[in-house]
Amino acid sequence: MTAIFNDRRLACRSHGLGIRQCGLMVFCVLAMALGAGGPVGAQSPSVQERDFIASRPEMSAMQRKMFEGMAMRMVRIERLVAIGKLCQVLAEDDADLILAAARAEIDHEQSLMVDADQPWGAAYLEGLRRGAFQSADLVDATDPAGCEAFSRPGGALTKILTWTGRQQESSPGVRASP
Secondary structure (H helix, E strand, O other): OHHHHHHHHHHHHHOOOOHHHHHHHHHHHHHHHHHOOOOOOOOOOOHHHHHHHHHOHHHHHHHHHHHHHHHHHHHHHHHHHHHHHHOOOOOHHHHHHHHHHHHHHHHHHHHOOOHHHHHHHHHHHHHHHHHHHHHOOHHHHOOHHHHHHHHOOOOHHHHHHHHHOOOOEEEOOEEOOO
16 A cells, blocks of 8 residues: 555655645546546545545536536536537437436535535536527527537447446447446
């Protein structure tokens, strides 16, 4: 274990990170890996997790950054689901499963934020949604050529269908999801 720690410390120093920043980075990577147990496995945070994040300003800032990334992914998924429904290539029950899985992840990520950041998180997500659906023209994405590109093997449709929890193949014999 000591050898692993020493190797990690050397790796962090070679990237110009101090021990504290490296520890923060390792903690965040572990939190993302363990916390992203899948859309269905999202759990509410423990009191210790929330207290730890609240007690350290750098952790609160890191949590906001993580939420920003998850919010962008959520809005992309919502937009792709809307395109799939408008192109009539995505079934309603699949759309519901995909959106429920994405909502579970964003809700979990938002629950990790300190109470003072909760209103900011909701406003940020709403702003992203408005921008994605008002400024981006769905008509271009849902014309016949756009729908064909959306639904081709290995395309956006295959990628969002991985959120249903069912196995998907990007091409015969090549699995797109576990």
